Amino acid sequence: MNDTAPSATEKDYSATLFLPETEFPMRAGLPKREPEWLKRWEDMDIYALQREQAKDRPLFTLHDGPPYANGNIHIGHALNKTLKDMISRSKQMAGFNSAYVPGWDCHGLPIEWKIEEQYRAKGKDKNDVPVVEFRQECRTFAEQWVDVQREEFKRLGILGEWDNPYLTMSFDAEAQIARELMKVSMSGQLYRGSKPVMWSVVERTALAEAEIEYQDHESDTIWVKFPVVPRNIVRDGAEMKADPHRTPEALWTASVVIWTTTPWTIPANRAISFSSRIEYGLYEVTEAPAENWAKVGDKLILADKLAAEVFTKAKVTGFERRAAVAADELASITATHPLRGHADGYAFDVPLLDGEHVTDDAGTGFVHTAPGHGLDDFGIWMESTRLLNERGIDPKIPYCVDDGGFYTKDAPGFEGARVIDDNGKKGDANQRVITALAEHGNIIARGRVKHQYPHSWRSKKPVIFRNTPQWFVYMDKDIEGEAGDTLRARALNAIDATKFYPATGQNRLRAMIADRPDWVLSRQRAWGVPITVFVHRQSGEILRDEAVNHRIAQSFEEEGADAWYQPGAAERYLGADYKVEDYEMVRDVLDVWFDSGSTHSFVLRNKQKWPHLKFPASMYLEGSDQHRGWFHSSLLESCATNGHAPYDSVLTHGFTMDGEGRKMSKSLGNTVAPQDIIKQFGADILRLWVASSDYSEDLRLGKEIIQTTVDSYRKLRNSLRWLLGNLAHFRKDDVVDPKDMPELERLMLHRLAQLDTGVRAAFIEYDYRKVVTLLTNFMNIELSAFYFDVRKDTLYCDPISSIKRRSALTVLDHLFNALTAWLAPILVFTMEECWLERHPEEGSSVHLRQFPDIPQTWLDNELAAKWQLIRAVRRVVTGALEIERREKRIGSSLEAAPKVFLADARYVVALEGQDLAEIAITSAIDVKQDEGPGEAFRLDDVPGVSVMPALAEGKRCARSWKVLPEVGSDLDYPDVSPRDAQALRERAAAGL
Structure with missing residues (x-):
């Protein structure tokens, strides 16, 4: 056959041809038709049918990482949920019972912040509202967004247990989260300590690393002199003795110079850190402008590699290196605080400590050490406790900044000045400190630097490191007395036992666990699961009593975590065995990462509610940022309470960029909303884009990419339409055994058998891009451009009895059965439409099928x-x-x-x-x-x-x-x- 019309003199035989007949339209009309399939699936309860159909199959559990219930879904949500759906559906069709239980993260600061914003708009103060009432408003807010997001996810074609999802704020979940926390407490892993944590002044709470993003920020920088304390001998009664920490005479009039981007931390300075790996020198200023802060005759100790740069910043026009300064000399030095004399409270000595964290890449080679405002600072200070005591230095760490960013009485002379205000803007603290340092002659230069600085990912405002009492989980303490059985060791072993897709994720997570400090669990907020422990007021010991724990958990099951805040709660939980006045009832709430990290315990292990799930999960799947988020917290939480990971494998995907590879942002106007794509093209187009992309890297999405996906979809649809049209003439009596088929048909069966191997392998490796590539190449090149083209004449014109025509129809039937199954996890709506065109009977669905068994006997490499x-x-x-x-x-x-x-x-x-x-x-x-x-x-x-x-x-x-x-x-x-x-x-x- 060709496409030339018959001449006017020829008889029209078109009615005698077996031309394609189908109601499967060429134009998909997906935006209009897809809701019809959703309604059909809902009416037939296809998810329940799948569970019943697969009840005796092995379980495959992809555990849903909970999105946050506080807004419409964005393109990242669409990518994430579509990947999960393709995995869940393909595993179901590969012979597993692959249930999918969606969930939501409902507690935490973003929701609390929204309610506070509503209060401020109405002139209300959160502190004037009873905490239970405030928490109820947070709950209602989350419930509303759960309902919105549920419908948006369903519109993507995501099949799951939508009527029975998990919520971290449900009463049973809150009870189990509390139980998990109390397990950690009972095993001796929980403690209250004081460490610098990232603190959001704007949001008034501690933040975890996973809640931080780094943005460009301009900071004040200063170069500060710490004058050396001259010490040579001490008097012991009438006897003169050598001071073991004597200062070399050459350094008596010198100053150690530090550089910092946080001038506000100078009042909290308690030490200077140096490195024995760095070469230092004693330098003297020989030329400088009269008005300069650095004066002629100043003797400064600096890293040799950085000295010239420091003098340039200080506008020094001439200097000389007078001597080398050895590490043991530095270790013997004690300096005075640069604010000594500014106010009472700075008349203490500042020791020099040898620290591994010090480098000569930038600055001066010395690190200003404020143990209340930095983890490295805190670490070296705590490691040096014995040395400090020997020198008669008080190891106490001051609390110089309060939760609002104001200086406290521990910053004499600056009390009331502010580091950051409620809007995240710089306060007056930096300038106040710089002015005071200049007045005392201990600043030699200042400037500004643009660098990457931590910001809260919620408020987008800068944070500070602040020493506060918090609740921690030990990373390196032996659990229940077992030598070497620490949380860090358990987590590292669990990572080694986990399969990662891509494999690079294993090293990434391992590095994070290997280096992380103790886990900070507490947040100073109201909307969350409280840290359900009591502390003895005199001894500071945590109360460990299973009866008390049981009463707490039972009340949460019945009333939710609000029970903790009800009048008389302490008496209720402590019972007759303890006096309420002897115990402090902790009011901090748990970090939401502990909530979501505990989901394995109240979802995967809840057989009564979800009998078709298993623990550990077969897979956790999220964006690559969750190596420091959900993968991380889930690993730690499960290792703390179970001794192993909650997952057998971890799959990560990249982020969605615009068509030019730029990060999507509202300010650039380059965001792409999944709702807009669905409205214009349909969800199957979005799903095909996900499946066609290399999700292991960042994915691009723009108008041209969407149009390319539409074109690809159209070709696939046309091939399926031609298949359906010809199969309208296929009858059971037409079936031909492969051994009786012509070579061309046997060649197509050979290719089907090859494809079966390739497609199944790609599904096993979660390589949907390869699935799409294999199938589109096969359908466009081998079917449409070759086999269909060659066999049109046979199918349209051959006699009814033709073995060749019947063989071709048999092959088309095999092609249809295989292609609709292989594409069903990806093009969920189109394959349903295609399948029902041939099998319209009630209860029929392509999603109740399994991948067809393709006989490997069809393989014929010689042919x-x-x-x-x-x-x-x-x-x-x-x-x-x-x-x-x-x-x-x-x-x-x-x-x-x-x-x-x-x-x-x-x-x-x-x-x-x-x-x-x-x-x-x-x-x-x-x-x-x-x-x-x-x-x-x-x-x-x-x-x-x-x-x-x-x-x-x-x-x-x-x-x-x-x-x-x-x-x-x-x-x-x-x-x-x-x-x-x-x-x-x-x-x-x-x-x-």
Whole structure:
């Protein structure tokens, strides 16, 4: 067949052809049609049918990392949930019971912040509202957004237990979160300590690393002198003794210089850190402007590598290196605080401590050490406790800044100044400190630097490090007395036992666990699960009593975590065994990462509520940022309470960028909302984009990329439509056994068997891009451009009895069954529509199927190799005819009868017994074993094959449009070929 219409004198035989018949539309109309399939699935409760169907299969559990319930879903949500759905569906179709229980993270600061904003807009103060009432408003807010997001996720085609999700704020979840916390407490892993933590002044709470993002920030910088204390001898009664910490005489009038980007931390300074790996020198200023802070004669101790740069910043025009300063000399030095004399409270000595964290990459080679405002500072201060005591230095860490960013009485002379205000803007603390340092002659330079600085990912405002009492979980304390059985050791062992996709995720998470400090659990907020412990007021010991714990958990089951805040709660929990006045009831709430990290305990292990889930989960799947978020907290929480990870494997995906690779942001106007894509194109287009992308890296999305996806979808749809149209003529009696099929059909079955192996392997490795590539290449190149093209004539024109036509229909049936199954996890709506076009009966659904078992006996590599040669010859013929068509010497390939010359015997052998004219879609072909004339058409990549075009001889068949000499030889049907005449007789006999 070709696309040339019959002439006016020819009889129209189109009604006698087996032309494609289908109501499957060419235009998908997905935005309108997809909600119809959603309604159908809901009415038939397809998720419950899947569970019943798979109840005896092995479990595969992809545990849902909970999104936060505080706004419409964005494109990152769509990517994440679509990936999860493709995995869940493909595992179900691969023979597992793959249940998917969605969940939501409901506690925490973002929701609390929204309610506070509403209060401020109404002129209300949160502190004037009873805490239980405030918490109820937070709960209501979360409930509303859970409902909104649920519908948005369902619209993406995500199949799951939407009527029975998990919520971290449900009473049973809150009770179990509290139980998990109390398990940690009972095992001795929980403690209250004081450490610098990242603190949001704007939000008035501690933050975890996972709640931090780094943004460009401009900070004040200062270079500060710490004058050396001259010490040589001490008097012990009348006897003079050498001071073991004597100062070398050359340094008596020198100053150690530090550089800092946080001038406000100077009042909290208690030490200076140096490194014994760095070379230092004593430098003297020999030239400087009169008005300069650094004066001629100043003696400064600096790292040799950084000295010149420091003097440039200090506008010093001349200096000399007077001597080297050794590490043991530095260790013996004690300095005075640069604010000594500014106010009472700075008349203490400042020791120099050898620290591993000190480098000479920038600054001065010395690190100003404020143990209340930095983890490295805190670490070296605590490690040096014995040394400090020996020198008579008080190791107490001051609390210089309160929760609002104001200086306290521990910062004498600055009380009331502010580091950061309620809007996240810089306060007056920096300038106050700089002015005071200048007044005392202890500043030599100042400037500003733009650098990456931690910000709260919620408020987008800068944070500070602040020493506060918090609740921690030990990382390195032996659990329950087992030597070496620490939380860090458990977590590292668990990582080694986990499969990561991509594999690089394992090293990333391992590095984070290996280096992380103790886990900070407490938050100073109201909306969350409280830290359900009592502390003895005198001893500071945590009360460990299972009876008390049971009463707490039971009340949470019945009333939720609000029970902790009800009047008389302490008496209720402590019972008759303890006096309420002896115990402090902790009011901090748990970090929400502990909530979500505990989901394994109240979801995966809750067999009563979700019997089709298993623990550990088969997989956790989230964005790559969750190595420091949910993967991290879930690992620590489960290792603390179970001794192992809550997952067998971890899969991560990248972030969504715009079409040019830029981060999406509202300010750039380059965001793409999933709702907009669905409204214009349909959810299946969004799903195909996800499946076609390399999700292990950042994904790009823009208008051009969406259009490319639409074009790809359209080609797939057209191939499926042609399949459906031809299968309208397929009957059970048409089935042909593969051994009786022509070679071309057996070749297609061979390719199906190959594809089955490749597609299944790609699904196992969660490589959906490979699935799409394999299937689109097969459907576009091997089916539409080859097999369908070759077999159109047979399918449309052959007699009803034709074994070739029946074989082709049988192959189309196999193709349909395989392709609709393989594409079902990706194009969930389109494959349902396609499947129901053939199987419209009630209760039918492509999503109740499993991947078909493709017989490996269909594989025939020898046949495939032979047809590779045949298809190479076909390409040369097609290339030659394309020129003839372009030059308008023929209208269609059926007007041609080219001469094919084969110089390579392999092609001759391959073509023996083949109808090359049918394969090349010409009316005839003359094949000769010869080099062919020099002017013959050739392709460089198919040597040994050449083609000379020629016109077909004979009359044109009015039914098939082939030009053949035998047209007219059948007297009953004088205008058609004998093949077509036989077809017409059989149709008449069948009453068609």
